[in-house]
Amino acid sequence: MKYLALFFMLSVAGSAHAQTASEVHSPYERYLPQAPPAETNRVEFAAGYSIVSPVGWTVRTIPIEDWFKKEVADQIEIAGHVADEYPPRIQIQHLGPDEYSLYHGWLQSTQGLPDGWTHIQFQGQSALSKFQAGYGSRQAVRGSYQPWLTQYLFCERDGNGFILTFDMRNADKNKPYYTQPVPIIEEYFETFHYKAPKK
Helix, strand or coil, X not given: CCCCCCCXXXXXXXXXXXXXXXXXXXXXXXXXXXXXXXXHHEEECCCCEEEECCCCCEEEEECCCHXXXXXXXXXXXXXXXXXXXXXXXXXXXXXXXXXXXXXXXXXHCCCCCCCCCEEEEECCEEEEEEEECCCCHHHCECCECCCEEEEEEEEEECCEEEEEEEEEECCCCCCCCCCCCCHHHHHHHCCCEXXXXXX
């Protein structure tokens, strides 16, 4: 788990109490994608997966050392252009066999899940999600705090495991602004596709 200091999201679609982004007044609202996903901005990767990128965000491949590929086979990042120590970013990790086996086991489990993960439906299939809102410096323990939120999503496609993550600044001195998964990010996650590359 320590290698995945990155990811997931709690699905609250359909909840009468779900907080929407329009109900939150955050100084970091401009960090979010400013328009819904558009197919003209779809980006594809050699490993067979693709996703729609927010307009103007930068796409890059994260190099993975050979010794680490049992945990993460490949990884991409799509980052917003914000002058901040914690800029907004969407990441996709294509899991290696060891890490995929761990998440696959959780997905099949009928017992409790660790670390706040929950079972959801994503694109009509079973998946896992997790949301962390972060907290401000006044809630810090021994001077260390987590000012960013993180939405995670784990899904399986054709025997492959993927973790999609979004994170961005969400707190300063006080409580976090967004306390539920951000709907516009869920929309972007929904654009994820996988098609096994031809050999």
